[in-house]
Amino acid sequence: MKRFSMRVWLGWFLLLISLVLLIWGFFPYKRERREMRILPQEMQLPSMNEVVPNALRFA
Amino acid sequence: MPSVLPETATQRFIRKALQIPFLLFLSLILVACASATIEVPTRSNTQTVPSLLPSLATQPAQIPEQRMLILEWPQTIRVGDSDLISLAFEVNPKGNITPMASIEGNQVQGETVFIANLYETHYVFAEGHLDISGLEIKPNSDILESLQMGKTVKFAWSVRPQQAGNYRGLVWLHLIFKPKSGGAEERRALSAQRIDIRAVNLLGLSGNAARWIGAIGFLLGSWLSFNPAAALFGKLWERIQKRRHTSKEG
Known part of the structure; x- marks a missing residue:
């Protein structure tokens, strides 16, 4: 009976450890989401002010 | 005890002569204070926006739609597992390109101006690039997608x-304009967003290793614990049945 209960305890311990590993392995992590509004004014051809640095423009 | 002498005519004249400049000086101070009071402008229902409307009226060619840039990424990833970082360049259905301005509840609507459509004159491309070191990235190169009116682009x-x-990176989105008539293409960096990703392990085990060990351990643990337990309950059930049987016979 003593050997029998030892085997059961070992089985339960293994089950517990395995469950922890499985939960950690399959746990879905949170995903971040960031939204940004883009205006038409930001989607236009780059102007000279944006392309050429100040030092060059006024040289 | 000092005696009070009566004021002579000369003394009276001098006293009055001194009073007149003093009164003049006092009146000047009062006038100056009155003109220096700050005038609080009265709030009217209509307000004009002199700087906004002219700038809208003289806008160069642009993409005539409002869009939303939606970035999604995992905060945490298990070591050895893969996950997706996605960037969507969607059309905003609520986007309004009529130049309008709203100030404290008072709405000012400007004239509808003609804004040249960039889609008509240029081929427009969206280029996505993920810049992060220490992680295995697929695809590793830039992703180039054609941008069309009213269509969503996803990376x-x-x-x-x-x-x-901990890994830190940047997600870039560029717009590339290539003239239909030919000529050099032009690039515009639309956004560069920072992302932070944490890679974790469990006692040095990767995600895959933990799942495999967990599955094998679960089977082994079930065999060790449930087989004897079932046998024990089976024996107990047999004893109960026997007792019932004997009690019925008796």
Whole structure:
């Protein structure tokens, strides 16, 4: 009976450890989401002010 | 005890002569204070926006739609597992390109101006680029997608960490304008967003290893614990049945 209960305890311990590993392995992590509004004014051809640095423009 | 002498005519004249400049000086101070009071402008229902409307009226060619840039990424990834970082460049259905301004509840609507459509004169491309070191990225190169009016463009990268740690990167989105008539293309950086990803392990085990060990351990643990337990309950059930049987016979 003593050997029998030892085997059961070992089985339960293994089950517990395995469950922890499985939960950690399959746990879905949170995903971040960031939204940004883009205006038409930001989607236009780059102007000279944006392309050429100040030092060059006024040289 | 000092005696009070009566004021002579000369003394009276001098006293009055001194009073007149003093009164003049006092009146000057009062006038100056009155003119220096700050005038609080009265709030009217209509307000004009002199700087906004002219700038809208003289706008160069642009993409005539409002869009939303939606970035999604995993905060945490298990070591050895892969996950997706996605960037969607969607059309905003509530986007309004009529130049309007609203100030404290008072709405000012400007004239509808003609804004040249860039889609008509240029081929427009959206280029996505993920810049992050220490992670395995697929695809590793830039992703180029054609941008069309009213169409959503999506980019996705698969990332896989090989070691635990914190990884920081940048997700870039460029717009590329190529004239239909020919000529050099022009690029515009639309956004560069920072992302932070944490790669974790469990006692040095990667995600895959933990799942395999967990599955094998679960089977082994079930066999060890449930087989004897079932046998024990089976024996107990047999004893109960026997007792019932004997009690019925008796």
